Amino acid sequence: MRGIYSPSTATRPEKITRLPQYHELLQELFPDDKLIRIHKELLYQRRYSTIYEKTKIGNKWKVVSRLIDTGPETPTVLYALNLAYKLKGYL
Secondary structure (H helix, E strand, O other): OOOOOOOOHHHOOOHHHHHHHHHHHHHOOOOOHHHHHHHHHHHOOOEEEEEEEEEOOOEEEEEEEEEEEEOOOHHHHHHHHHHHHHHHOOO
């Protein structure tokens, strides 16, 4: 099946990215306020792991859980945000 664009458009995407409709569509798909909200969330997002340990308390053994901060875990979401910013021409 043939696409709706000419083959030369594949090598010159600026034919499309310069159109006002392209930027309107990007604004609709990736509104600035949503990108900013997600970016702020990611700046402070941390990844936590739960560790279970068997501990002797008095004469009895008990399983104790601890929550450990393993640091930021955001590469996939940051990549997606980076791509959205690039599409919108901010990077």
